[in-house]
Amino acid sequence: MNVSLQQLEQELRDAEAELDQVNRQLEEKPDFGLGAGNTGGFTWEMALARRERIEQRIDELQEAIARYTSGDYGVCQSCGARIDPERLExxxxxxxCMDCARKVA
Ligand SMILES: [Zn+2]
Structure with a gap:
């Protein structure tokens, strides 16, 4: 089974909805001057880290959608081989592809 464009778009919408949610969370910036025991600051920093991950994911998904549209989806950017559909799932x-990803890591 191949990954469909609809699937990527759905994941992008999900990620964007999640980003909205995190952004609302981040609007209530806690007062960092309160010192120790300020759990609000901790939650806020967690949300900040989460937002970074989601933003990165949105970038990746947008790129994947662009590649899908141009017909490059599922092709390894390093060696040009087809990426295993199981890996794409x-x-x-x-x-x-798996081989090139392994070389980088
Ligand atoms: Zn490759």
């Missing part, structure tokens, strides 16, 4: 935004 697990990581729909993968830009490299």
């Amino acid at each position: 697990i990581i729909p935004t993968a830009t490299e």
Whole structure:
């Protein structure tokens, strides 16, 4: 089974909805001057880290959608080989085949 464009778009919408949610959370910036025991600051920093991850994911998904539209989706950017469909099912935004991804890591 291949990853469909609809699937990528759905994941992008989900990520955007999540980003909205985190952004609302971040609007209530806690007072960091309160010192120790300020759990609000901790939650806020967690949300900040989460937002970074979501933003990165949105970038990756947008890129994947762009590649899908141009017909480059599922092709390794390093060696030009087809990326294993099973790999794409697990990581729909993968830009490299298993072999090249392993070389980088
Ligand atoms: Zn490759």
